[in-house]
Amino acid sequence: MIPIATYRLQFRNGMTFSRACSLIPHLKELGISHLYASPIFTAATGSTHGYDVVNCNEIDPALGGQQGFNRLHAELLKHGMGIILDIVPNHMAASLENPWWYDLIEWGQRSPYSGHFDIDWRSRLSLPVLDRPFTQLVSAREVALVLADDHVIAIEAAGGKYPLSPQSYAVVFETLESPVGSQLIQAATEATPRGTASFHARINNVLSTPSARNVTLSFLEHLSSDEKMMERIHDAQPWHLIPWRDASRHLNYRRFFDINGLVGLRVEDPGVFEDVHQLAFKLIDAGQIDGLRIDHIDGLADPTDYLARLRDRIGKDKYLIVEKILQHDETLPAEWPVDGTTGYEFIAAAADVFVDPAGWSALGDAYASTRDEPLDIVAEKRRAKLQLLRQNFQTELSALAALAAKLSGGTSGGQNPEAFEAAIAELIAAFPVYRTYGTRGGMTDRDAELIDDVTAAASKANLASDPETLWQVVTLLKRCDDDRSWELRKRFQQLSGPVMAKAVEDTLFYRHNQLLGLNEVGGELTPDTAGAQHFHQLMVQRVVSRDHSLSATSTHDTKRGEDARALLYSLSDAPQRWIDGFQRWRQMNDALRQTECAVPDASDEWFIYQGLAGVWPSRTSGAGGWSQFQSRFAQYLEKAMREAKLHTSWHEVNAPYEDAMQKFVAKILGDARSSFVKDFETTLRPFEDAGRIKSLAQTLMKITAPGVPDFYQGTELWDYSLVDPDNRRPLSENVISARTDGSAVTIAKREIIIRALEFRSKNLTLFELGEYRALEIEGGHHGKYFAFLREYQEAIAITLVTVSPLAEGSAPVTLDLPPQYHARRFTDIISGKTGIEAGREVAEILAESPVALLVSI
Numbered sequence: 001m002i003p004i005a006t007y008r009l010q011f012r013n014g015m016t017f018s019r020a021c022s023l024i025p026h027l028k029e030l031g032i033s034h035l036y037a038s039p040i041f042t043a044a045t046g047s048t049h050g051y052d053v054v055n056c057n058e059i060d061p062a063l064g065g066q067q068g069f070n071r072l073h074a075e076l077l078k079h080g081m082g083i084i085l086d087i088v089p090n091h092m093a094a095s096l097e098n099p100w101w102y103d104l105i106e107w108g109q110r111s112p113y114s115g116h117f118d119i120d121w122r123s124r125l126s127l128p129v130l131d132r133p134f135t136q137l138v139s140a141r142e143v144a145l146v147l148a149d150d151h152v153i154a155i156e157a158a159g160g161k162y163p164l165s166p167q168s169y170a171v172v173f174e175t176l177e178s179p180v181g182s183q184l185i186q187a188a189t190e191a192t193p194r195g196t197a198s199f200h201a202r203i204n205n206v207l208s209t210p211s212a213r214n215v216t217l218s219f220l221e222h223l224s225s226d227e228k229m230m231e232r233i234h235d236a237q238p239w240h241l242i243p244w245r246d247a248s249r250h251l252n253y254r255r256f257f258d259i260n261g262l263v264g265l266r267v268e269d270p271g272v273f274e275d276v277h278q279l280a281f282k283l284i285d286a287g288q289i290d291g292l293r294i295d296h297i298d299g300l301a302d303p304t305d306y307l308a309r310l311r312d313r314i315g316k317d318k319y320l321i322v323e324k325i326l327q328h329d330e331t332l333p334a335e336w337p338v339d340g341t342t343g344y345e346f347i348a349a350a351a352d353v354f355v356d357p358a359g360w361s362a363l364g365d366a367y368a369s370t371r372d373e374p375l376d377i378v379a380e381k382r383r384a385k386l387q388l389l390r391q392n393f394q395t396e397l398s399a400l401a402a403l404a405a406k407l408s409g410g411t412s413g414g415q416n417p418e419a420f421e422a423a424i425a426e427l428i429a430a431f432p433v434y435r436t437y438g439t440r441g442g443m444t445d446r447d448a449e450l451i452d453d454v455t456a457a458a459s460k461a462n463l464a465s466d467p468e469t470l471w472q473v474v475t476l477l478k479r480c481d482d483d484r485s486w487e488l489r490k491r492f493q494q495l496s497g498p499v500m501a502k503a504v505e506d507t508l509f510y511r512h513n514q515l516l517g518l519n520e521v522g523g524e525l526t527p528d529t530a531g532a533q534h535f536h537q538l539m540v541q542r543v544v545s546r547d548h549s550l551s552a553t554s555t556h557d558t559k560r561g562e563d564a565r566a567l568l569y570s571l572s573d574a575p576q577r578w579i580d581g582f583q584r585w586r587q588m589n590d591a592l593r594q595t596e597c598a599v600p601d602a603s604d605e606w607f608i609y610q611g612l613a614g615v616w617p618s619r620t621s622g623a624g625g626w627s628q629f630q631s632r633f634a635q636y637l638e639k640a641m642r643e644a645k646l647h648t649s650w651h652e653v654n655a656p657y658e659d660a661m662q663k664f665v666a667k668i669l670g671d672a673r674s675s676f677v678k679d680f681e682t683t684l685r686p687f688e689d690a691g692r693i694k695s696l697a698q699t700l701m702k703i704t705a706p707g708v709p710d711f712y713q714g715t716e717l718w719d720y721s722l723v724d725p726d727n728r729r730p731l732s733e734n735v736i737s738a739r740t741d742g743s744a745v746t747i748a749k750r751e752i753i754i755r756a757l758e759f760r761s762k763n764l765t766l767f768e769l770g771e772y773r774a775l776e777i778e779g780g781h782h783g784k785y786f787a788f789l790r791e792y793q794e795a796i797a798i799t800l801v802t803v804s805p806l807a808e809g810s811a812p813v814t815l816d817l818p819p820q821y822h823a824r825r826f827t828d829i830i831s832g833k834t835g836i837e838a839g840r841e842v843a844e845i846l847a848e849s850p851v852a853l854l855v856s857i
Helices: 017-030 065-078 099-110 134-139 166-173 179-189 193-206 210-224 227-235 270-285 303-314 344-354 357-368 377-391 394-407 417-430 445-461 467-478 483-505 532-544 562-572 575-588 602-615 625-644 655-668 675-704 749-762 764-768
Strands: 006-009 034-037 041-043 053-059 082-087 091-093 125-130 144-148 152-157 160-163 239-243 259-264 291-294 319-322 708-712 771-774 776-778 785-792 795-802 814-816 825-828 851-856
Touching: 006 017, 017 034, 017 065, 017 749, 053 065, 053 099, 053 270, 065 082, 082 270, 091 099, 099 125, 099 160, 099 193, 134 227, 134 239, 144 160, 144 210, 152 193, 152 227, 166 179, 166 210, 166 227, 179 193, 179 210, 210 227, 227 239, 270 303, 291 303, 303 319, 344 532, 344 562, 344 675, 357 562, 357 575, 377 394, 377 417, 377 483, 394 417, 394 467, 394 483, 417 445, 417 467, 417 483, 445 467, 467 483, 532 771, 532 785, 562 575, 562 602, 562 675, 575 602, 575 675, 602 625, 602 655, 602 675, 625 655, 675 708, 675 749, 675 785, 675 795, 675 851, 708 749, 749 764, 749 851, 764 785, 764 795, 776 785
Parallel strands: 006 034, 006 708, 034 082, 053 091, 082 291, 125 239, 291 319
Antiparallel strands: 041 053, 091 259, 144 152, 152 160, 771 785, 776 814, 785 795, 795 851, 825 851
């Protein structure tokens, strides 16, 4: 079943099942058919997003538990609605709250869950939780042996209590001159991994008397002061505690990206697959779930096999989409049995409609003058990827290189793992997409061709690299003769994606700030040369391939809200107005920067002013006033500086630089009535108005284009949020009460959604199966308008929108319809106008609203 429209709710942060129930009438009024829920399974305490799952088979009690979910499902059914659930098969929280992870720590490789997680068991499990080496913490008495939960002996460190392996109890209690010691050792000796509960009960029984408990606690306190004994006990564990800064070089489990607290799952194993999906399948079988959204599909060892098994298990009728970043014209593998993606490519394609290429180029010339070196996006991307590989993913890179060297015959010909590291790094740096999808049986022709292209690009990028080693790596990646080559191919594919994400989305997009509206997940830093035609091409492809991807404009992961992004697009419509403003503001605020360290420099200021433009409080409904705006931007600025990794980073904080940047912003915003603030607001006003019109156009386009229109919580109103956590703030009560926000635009965003979705729901075949056709607009409008047509049998719907409000037309403009439609008369669903015929001037059609949905049924 394909949804009519989805509405994403971020559970947690005050959003419970109970509150979601109260929103359902509002969603029904909007025209939403399916609630699109963030992960609801039990997550780590205090989780703000739910992707750090600690129990895959329990609905989080913090949200209302199973009973609360049942009530939510019943309420949705009452309103004729369903639910799409976001699940996380790639990883879980590496947390002591996770019973599988806890058991694994206690028993090591003997644990029945040791195969659930993607761990290299050739060495002890690394737990990167310390701020300093273990030996230093022992000397400072910041670690201790404790009795945890009355039934486990543990090392307490960094706020956690890590259970000791039963095999090490003999080491701990060998010198305890009390019957309690021998009883504890005997209980541990006889314990088995499958009998953990009995073992814990036995320990609890041994320590049930006050005297036995006191003797044990006193002895543990004594051992905690013995540095050599503490190190010996630590060495006896199947795990070892290490500083978190060492994770990039000394870690032996696969992470989600470079987040130490999220450990990879091995869902390629059939048993793990069943364990991880047990509750999800139960909800589907009970008819409580209508579809699944698969988080981070690129993290899995074999997405093709996983999706085949998943589809077979849930059936053909369940809506199934994957979170997959498609780069430019990349398409999903044809063999994936899915309905589409979560829709980031729609955001990127829409940007090509709304950004004027000439204006973007003019902004680029001005931005280039603020930088110390020429702009070279390709070179910067390569440099960012190589930097991330060495700084954040060195442990994964080293393991890959060692495996490649071993498979190639060791160090023959003078080669060594370092040479393989360099070759693999260059290959990953040259990848234009996230990954290939080779399987145990080898690579598809499509992926093999991609590898060849990447190899050529890598060779060209670094002529000093060893071509023989590069060729050996490529040969190994394509080989399909044994499990070892599959292991290399699998690990390579699981690394290239995270490197792309962290180097581009979370590094380059904070370094290259020509037009911040383009710096979006799944986006490109440069507009497509085809411009609006690129949007048409993507939509035609969706129809041809029966692609029912979401058409997203905001998500919990986007860099800024859809309306903030639309406003920033408008800078390309009148670039000189923005450039002149930038130059004035530089002069106005010259005395406020720290001259001794030249912070901020011109490039920093360019970024600051665009960042401010997207979230300026005059447009932020319910933002909490000037002080809250300042606080939100300060938090954003800290994240942006550290993600850029130029002057500071999360791992190595440059406090003087950050302090200088924050003080500068605090000074320019210190007085809400200053000349700078007044000038900034005045300069911004036309861009604000233009941005709202672009946003209305974007909203109507996603409702009427091929795909499933998706709405992120609260975006039925104006959304000028920043990157997370700002865009994950609790949902405002205004979403229910608001009917308009006093906008100068005649038709409010919310009303467009209601009217367009109502028409869509009554004409589903038109939008699910209908053809898509680009329409030409005749006259000198200089890209001011954009239109397309949907057609199914006799039904026709034309989307006509204003996309460049600041563009100046030079002549009357008309909508050019094919001859077969000239006799038809149309009604505008948005304004209510009737009797509109072909050849009518666009300005007349759009006299009451900057957008129109012209229909003839």
